[in-house]
Every structure is written in structure tokens, then in C-alpha cells.
Amino acid sequence: MKKSVLFVTGLLAFNVLSAQKLEIIKLKEPNMNRGSSAMNALENRRSTDEYSDRMLNIDDLSDLLWAANGINRPESGKRTAASAMNRQDVSVYTFTTEGVHLYDAAKHELLPVISGDHRKLFGERGMSPLIILLVTDISKFGDVGTNEDRREWGAIDLGLVSQNMAIFCAANGIGTRPRAGMDREGIASLLKLSDTQLPMLNHSVGYPKLSIDVDE
Numbered sequence: 001m002k003k004s005v006l007f008v009t010g011l012l013a014f015n016v017l018s019a020q021k022l023e024i025i026k027l028k029e030p031n032m033n034r035g036s037s038a039m040n041a042l043e044n045r046r047s048t049d050e051y052s053d054r055m056l057n058i059d060d061l062s063d064l065l066w067a068a069n070g071i072n073r074p075e076s077g078k079r080t081a082a083s084a085m086n087r088q089d090v091s092v093y094t095f096t097t098e099g100v101h102l103y104d105a106a107k108h109e110l111l112p113v114i115s116g117d118h119r120k121l122f123g124e125r126g127m128s129p130l131i132i133l134l135v136t137d138i139s140k141f142g143d144v145g146t147n148e149d150r151r152e153w154g155a156i157d158l159g160l161v162s163q164n165m166a167i168f169c170a171a172n173g174i175g176t177r178p179r180a181g182m183d184r185e186g187i188a189s190l191l192k193l194s195d196t197q198l199p200m201l202n203h204s205v206g207y208p209k210l211s212i213d214v215d216e
């Protein structure tokens with residue numbers, strides 16, 4: 001009995017410690033002078049399925065998140081993606097082998113949410129080192145419109161963030177695919193989402209798989 005109590009206590013302590021291990025990731029200032037032209041990015045935009053196991057470097061991760069939904073007008077706090085009534089309802093989560101982080105646009109950093117590799121919640125097909133989850137919080141619209149209106153605005157806002165990512169990736173030689181398919185209940189439970197926080201779309205993200213990656 002004593003042994004099992006000790007074991008459970010040890011397990012709990014391990015879980016707490018491993019959660020604590022996940023740290024804030026300070027992102028780099030966005031580099032405004034990179035990437036191909038908008039027309040060239042649109043020419044190259046496509047959904048990809050095969051990725052190198054290599055995680056995005058900090059420059060690419062920083063710029064991707066800023067492109068997705070960063071603050072591009074600090075004086076007003078407005079974002080790279082439009083949102084209905086500027087309610088800024090879309091949250092951006094990163095899932096990696098290390099854990100889950102939440103993008104804090106104001107501080108341009110990633111806040112730890114939970115440690116561990118939870119990428120399987122998005123299925124095994126087209127596994128990438130980074131998965132970006134987009135969640136709209138329709139409570140940001142208050143009591144404006146009907147519930148259906150609010151869901152529609154949330155979905156549109158989230159789609160704009162998705163397309164920002166697709167264009168950034170296409171302009172910078174990074175692969176991505178928007179996906180509605182995922183274990184929504186599992187994600188809501190892991191992230192402790194409320195009923196108004198809706199995970200609607202995720203993106204697999206990674207460098208293209210090269211022939212040298214096969215032997216890695």
C-alpha cells in the first residue's frame with residue numbers, strides 16, 4: 001500500500017516537473033524583407049503531405065506566427081489577419097514533440113500550455129514536426145448577432161489566419177496543409193477549452209522532405 005502511494009506521488013511529481021520543463025519561447029522580431037512576391041507565393045501555394053522531421057528554426061517559426069496573426073500596427077494592436085468587428089477571436093496554438101504552446105501576439109512569444117507530444121490528436125497521416133491549431137472564441141462577439149452568425153464570423157476569421165499561413169509558407173519554401181480533420185473532443189479536453197472556444201482548423205507545417213531526410 002505504502003509503495004503504491006509512493007509510486008503515485010512520484011508519478012504526480014514527475015508530471016508536474018515535466019509540465020514545468022516547458023518554457024516560454026521568445027520569438028524573434030519579424031523580418032519584413034523575406035519571402036517571394038505575393039504573386040509568386042500565390043503561384044506556389046498548395047497543400048503538402050510529406051515533411052522532413054526537422055522542426056522549423058526559430059526565425060521561420062517566429063515569422064510564421066507573426067504572419068499568421070501577429071500585431072502589424074502596434075499603435076492600435078491590430079493584426080495581420082482581419083477579424084469581424086476587430087474582436088480578435090482567433091487563438092493560435094503550436095503542437096511539437098515537446099508540447100503545446102499558445103501564441104501571445106502582444107508579447108510575440110509562445111506561452112507553455114502542456115508538455116508532451118500530442119500531435120496524434122490530428123491523425124497520423126501527413127505527420128509534421130509542427131502542427132498549428134486555430135481556435136476561435138465566439139464569446140468575443142458578445143451578444144451581437146445570432147449564435148449561427150457568431151460561428152460564421154469565427155470560421156471566416158480563422159480562415160483568414162489560415163490563408164496568411166499558407167501564403168507565408170508558399171513564399172518561404174515551407175510546406176503546409178489546412179485540415180479540418182482532428183479529434184476535437186480530445187483537443188478541447190487537453191486544452192481545457194470552454195464551450196465557446198471552437199477548434200476548427202489545423203495546419204501541418206514543415207520543411208519539404210528531401211531525399212537526404214530518408215536516411216536520417
Ligand SMILES: Cc1cc2nc3c(=O)[nH]c(=O)nc-3n(C[C@H](O)[C@H](O)[C@H](O)COP(=O)(O)O)c2cc1C
Binds near residue numbers: 045177178179181
Ligand atoms: C476548410 C478546409 C478543410 C480541410 N480539411 C482537410 C483535412 O481534414 N484533411 C486533409 O488532408 N486536407 C484538408 N484540407 C485540404 C484540402 O484537401 C486541399 O486544400 C484541397 O485538396 C485543394 O488542394 P490545394 O490546397 O493543394 O489547392 C482542407 C482544406 C480546407 C480549406
